[in-house]
Amino acid sequence: MTKNVASKNEEAGKKWVKEDPDKEDVYWPSEELKKKAWISDPKIYKKAKEDPKKFWAEKAKEALDWFEEGDEIYEEDPPYFNWFIGSKTNLAYNCLDRHLEDRRNQAAIIWEPEPTDESNRILTYQELYREVNKFANALKDLGVEKGDAVTFWMPMIPETAIAALACQRIGAWHSIVFTAFSPDAVKDRMDDAGSELLITADGFYRGGKTATLKEKIDPILEELGTDNCVVVNRAGTEPEMKEGRDHYFDELIEDKESYCEPEKLDAEDTGFLLYTSGTTGKPKGIKHSVGAYAAQAALTTKWVFDLHENDVYFSTADMGWITGHSYSLYGPLLNGGTTLWYEGSPYYPNPDRWWDIIEKYGANIFYTAPTAIRALRQKGSDWIEDHDLSSLRLLGSVGEPIDPDTWKWFFNKVGEGRCPIVDTYWQTETGGILLTSLPGIGPFVPGVAGPALPGITYDVLDATGEPVDVNESGKVVQKPPFGIGLLRGVYKAHEKYKAEYWSEYGDKIYFSGDGGRKTEHEVGGNRLIEITGRIDDVLEVSGHRLGSAEIEDAISDLDEIVEVAVVPKPHDVKGEVPAVFALLKSDVEVSEEIEEKIVNIVREKVGPVATPGAIYFVPDVPRTESGKVIRRFLKGLVKDGELGDMTTASNPECLKELAEITEYNGPEEFEF
Ligand code: PRX
Numbered sequence: 001m002t003k004n005v006a007s008k009n010e011e012a013g014k015k016w017v018k019e020d021p022d023k024e025d026v027y028w029p030s031e032e033l034k035k036k037a038w039i040s041d042p043k044i045y046k047k048a049k050e051d052p053k054k055f056w057a058e059k060a061k062e063a064l065d066w067f068e069e070g071d072e073i074y075e076e077d078p079p080y081f082n083w084f085i086g087s088k089t090n091l092a093y094n095c096l097d098r099h100l101e102d103r104r105n106q107a108a109i110i111w112e113p114e115p116t117d118e119s120n121r122i123l124t125y126q127e128l129y130r131e132v133n134k135f136a137n138a139l140k141d142l143g144v145e146k147g148d149a150v151t152f153w154m155p156m157i158p159e160t161a162i163a164a165l166a167c168q169r170i171g172a173w174h175s176i177v178f179t180a181f182s183p184d185a186v187k188d189r190m191d192d193a194g195s196e197l198l199i200t201a202d203g204f205y206r207g208g209k210t211a212t213l214k215e216k217i218d219p220i221l222e223e224l225g226t227d228n229c230v231v232v233n234r235a236g237t238e239p240e241m242k243e244g245r246d247h248y249f250d251e252l253i254e255d256k257e258s259y260c261e262p263e264k265l266d267a268e269d270t271g272f273l274l275y276t277s278g279t280t281g282k283p284k285g286i287k288h289s290v291g292a293y294a295a296q297a298a299l300t301t302k303w304v305f306d307l308h309e310n311d312v313y314f315s316t317a318d319m320g321w322i323t324g325h326s327y328s329l330y331g332p333l334l335n336g337g338t339t340l341w342y343e344g345s346p347y348y349p350n351p352d353r354w355w356d357i358i359e360k361y362g363a364n365i366f367y368t369a370p371t372a373i374r375a376l377r378q379k380g381s382d383w384i385e386d387h388d389l390s391s392l393r394l395l396g397s398v399g400e401p402i403d404p405d406t407w408k409w410f411f412n413k414v415g416e417g418r419c420p421i422v423d424t425y426w427q428t429e430t431g432g433i434l435l436t437s438l439p440g441i442g443p444f445v446p447g448v449a450g451p452a453l454p455g456i457t458y459d460v461l462d463a464t465g466e467p468v469d470v471n472e473s474g475k476v477v478q479k480p481p482f483g484i485g486l487l488r489g490v491y492k493a494h495e496k497y498k499a500e501y502w503s504e505y506g507d508k509i510y511f512s513g514d515g516g517r518k519t520e521h522e523v524g525g526n527r528l529i530e531i532t533g534r535i536d537d538v539l540e541v542s543g544h545r546l547g548s549a550e551i552e553d554a555i556s557d558l559d560e561i562v563e564v565a566v567v568p569k570p571h572d573v574k575g576e577v578p579a580v581f582a583l584l585k586s587d588v589e590v591s592e593e594i595e596e597k598i599v600n601i602v603r604e605k606v607g608p609v610a611t612p613g614a615i616y617f618v619p620d621v622p623r624t625e626s627g628k629v630i631r632r633f634l635k636g637l638v639k640d641g642e643l644g645d646m647t648t649a650s651n652p653e654c655l656k657e658l659a660e661i662t663e664y665n666g667p668e669e670f671e672f
Contacts, residue, residue: 025408026521027444029420037306037440045524048454052481055455060084060295060484063302063334064094067264074481079502079510083292083484084267091271091294092136092169093262095333096129104129107338110312111158112357114205114344121158125336128162134253135166136260142197142228142247146171146263149193149273152319153177153186153213155204156343159232159249160319161329163199168271168290171263175273175285178320178625179204179213180650187220189275192285193491196227199249203235207345214239214246221245267291273491274322276428284500285491288431294334296432296485300453301331304422305365306394306439314340314363315396316354316372321626322428323398327367331432346372351379355387355414366414367396367424370403371563371627373410378562378585381413389416394439396422399626401531401549403556407446425449425531427512429501431485434458434478435529443528447553448519451526456483460516460529465505473517473532478510486510515549539568539576541609548631551578551612554605555598560588565621565629569613569638577613578602579638581621581658590617614638616661620654622646634658640666 034040048055057073060083070086096108104126111121123131144150150172154160160176167174175193177186190198198221203212214231218240221229231239232249241248265271271290301307305327313332317323332339340361346354354376358366376383395415402410402423411421421444425435435458437443437450444450452458459467460474468474478486490497504511514531521528532549539548548566555564562583569579580598588594595615602610622630625648636643637658643666646655658664 025404025446027420028442029440033420034440036308037438038308039303039438040440042441042524044454045451045526049525052455052457056083056295056481056484059299059455060292063295063298064089064291065098066291070267076480078507079498080489081480081482081486082268082488083289084295087267087291088264089267089291089294090169090171090262090265091290091330091334092132092165094294094298095165095168095330096125096132097262099125099333099336100129103336106336108333109158109161110338110340110361112340112342112360114208114342114348116349123158128165130258131158131162131253132165132169133258133260134256135162135249136169137256138230138252139166139170139172139197140260141256142230144170144172144197146265147173147270148197149173149175149195150197150199151175151177151186151190151193151195153179153181153198153200153217154232154319155179155201155206155211155213155234156318156324156341157201157204157232157234158341159201159234161341163230164319164325164329166260169260169262171265171269171290173270173272175275176319176325177275178318178650179211180625181320182647183216183220185647186217187224189285190220190224190226192275193273197230198226198228199230199232201232201234202237202239205235205344206348208348210235210237212237212239218242265290268488270488272325274325274428276322284493284496286428286487287489287491288485289488292484293431294330296483297326297331298334300432301327301337302335303438303453304424304433304436305331305367305396307332307335307337307365309336310338311364311393312338312340312361312391313365313367314342314358314361315367316342316346316369317367317398318625322426322431323367323626326432346376347379350383351376352383352387355384355389358389358392359387362391364391364393365396366392366394367398369399369627370397370406371400371623373397373402373414374406374563377406377409377413378583381409384413389414392416392419394422395419396424398424398426400628401449402447403553404446405556411446420444423447423449425514425529429487429512430483431487432483434483435531437523437528441523443521443523445519445521445528448521448528448530451523451528454524457481458529460518461505461509465509468518470518470520470527473515475504476512476514476516476529476531477505478512480508482510539566539578541571541576541578548578551580551602551606551610554602554610555580555582557605558594558597558601560584560594560597563621565631565634566612567631567634567638571613578610579614579616579634580612581616581618581634583620584617614662616658618654618658618661620651622649622655622658623651624648625650636666636668637662637664640664642666643668
């Protein structure tokens with residue numbers, strides 16, 4: 001039935017159509033969108049499925065310039081696999097050199113500083129090319145070679161892009177650490193990667209203040225005995241510079257040659273490392289390949305964001321996150337696009353800064369995270385009303401499930417009911433987007449990420465390894481041939497790699513760690529998948545298995561709620577009960593009435609078994625740099641247990657207050 005209604009809507013499709021007024025909303029693209037989109041024929045799914053290897057080989061050829069082409073497309077040696085064996089390319093070459101003929105005067109990067117009295121910077125392709133070449137030569141002069149790891153602790157400034165591309169040009173591996181991570185976190189990552197060079201800035205602007213970096217990292221450089229540190233003078237804080245070790249970026253490139261031959265890298269050479277948290281222990285250095293990663297970044301940017309000539313593309317993702325790598329920098333430049341970077345806080349000087357930037361530059365595509373959307377929503381829709389957002393054509397969401405209520409606000413208020421929302425599901429490990437609906441095909445269902453992209457062999461399996469039925473939930477996996485951009489290992493940690501990803505169903509099935517539900521929606525023979533959250537976020541209440549996400553979804557339907565996190569709290573009789581951490585809208589008072597509403601909506605939407613055992617009204621919840629709630633901390637709080645390493649929290653200021661609210665009485669001391 002769905003299929004018939006869907007195709008009818010597709011035919012009708014002048015504007016968004018609700019598939020069934022009594023059920024959830026399902027939106028299909030308008031004719032105008034379809035006409036403009038790079039991909040509008042659902043046959044692509046079938047074609048890719050028939051022969052995924054051939055499909056990717058053709059697409060990779062189309063997406064990149066290759067110096068040499070190998071004979072073999074794909075090989076496997078579980079749990080490892082390779083793509084485009086023997087082919088040679090270079091990511092920086094593909095981002096820059098090949099665009100010089102057609103668009104050397106086009107803006108490659110538009111950079112908006114946080115201070116409103118400072119000028120923006122616009123780097124054309126020609127200018128970016130020159131800076132990258134010079135800095136690549138500077139890196140070589142500092143002794144950096146192909147296969148060396150270079151750690152970055154850098155804000156969102158143009159030099160971060162220049163340095164990353166320079167590493168790519170010479171085949172060095174950048175390992176970018178988010179600036180909200182602590183110096184200790186930088187140390188662990190430098191140590192693990194064996195970096196002899198750190199690239200940083202003296203400081204940067206965030207929330208109207210100067211955040212310093214260089215002075216904070218100095219003790220670490222001493223401790224590690226690091227050979228070299230390159231410092232961008234961003235905030236004029238004049239940090240101490242150690243003779244022979246510390247070099248200012250500008251001085252370093254001043255006299256460098258403006259051409260550096262791009263290294264002809266093997267498709268399967270390592271392109272970069274990016275550290276991310278696993279289920280246990282220290283962060284892991286995820287290894288990505290050069291060729292397949294680049295092809296995936298190029299193709300998915302084109303397909304998913306439907307990037308076109310003259311588009312201004314605004315991704316709010318920081319370079320410390322995989323989203324920054326693939327979709328703030330490489331993806332748009334590989335396509336010859338214009339990427340818009342903003343240095344600072346969305347609340348500075350007012351909570352309309354992003355809307356202001358969209359208006360100022362006429363941004364067409366806007367990609368951000370649900371947590372940010374919820375926070376800005378909390379500030380009130382009034383902040384949007386005064387801005388002309390008519391340039392926007394497409395919206396994107398990433399990083400966590402976006403609840404239908406937030407989806408609709410994003411759709412109606414930011415997209416003015418005009419722009420499709422691509423809810424992109426993927427991971428640091430996948431390197432690029434895995435599941436999402438395509439703008440020229442659809443459908444878009446609030447709260448549902450979408451189908452696997454063409455050529456991606458995903459599935460949702462039950463505990464025995466069998467694919468689940470429609471409307472059933474299970475574990476999200478990939479099957480061979482594996483996505484071209486999927487990680488190629490964990491740096492120096494084969495056992496970790498195997499245990500984390502290849503043990504759930506053996507070494508021929510990649511397990512993502514996420515739960516998913518096959519929805520009744522389908523496109524091109526592919527089911528749309530709703531991501532229900534990490535598998536480890538599961539509660540056992542009186543023997544009943546309940547998803548945190550399920551309860552959270554129910555509670556976030558309440559108008560009073562901005563954000564909610566649910567974790568298991570130990571209970572004498574029931575084993576566990578849900579503990580609710582709720583953030584209320586600024587104009588809502590804590591009351592018994594709202595408590596009752598939460599209990600009732602959970603009982604109503606999930607069932608009496610899910611009745612919360614504790615409700616905490618909190619000012620904020622701890623988050624990682626990518627905005628995800630650090631549940632481990634909340635879980636520890638409610639069971640008076642260990643809280644784990646919190647150096648990765650991007651908002652540590654809320655931790656102490658949370659401990660007070662939950663009357664934490666565990667082994668940890670609060671000295672934040
Ligand atoms: O749980 C999924 C969630 O974020 C995890 C990956 O996090 P990270 O490696 O930090 O990369 C985030 C940026 C790609 C996944 O395992 N996740 C990511 N995107 C979505 C999502 N959950 C639901 N919907 C999404 N669109």
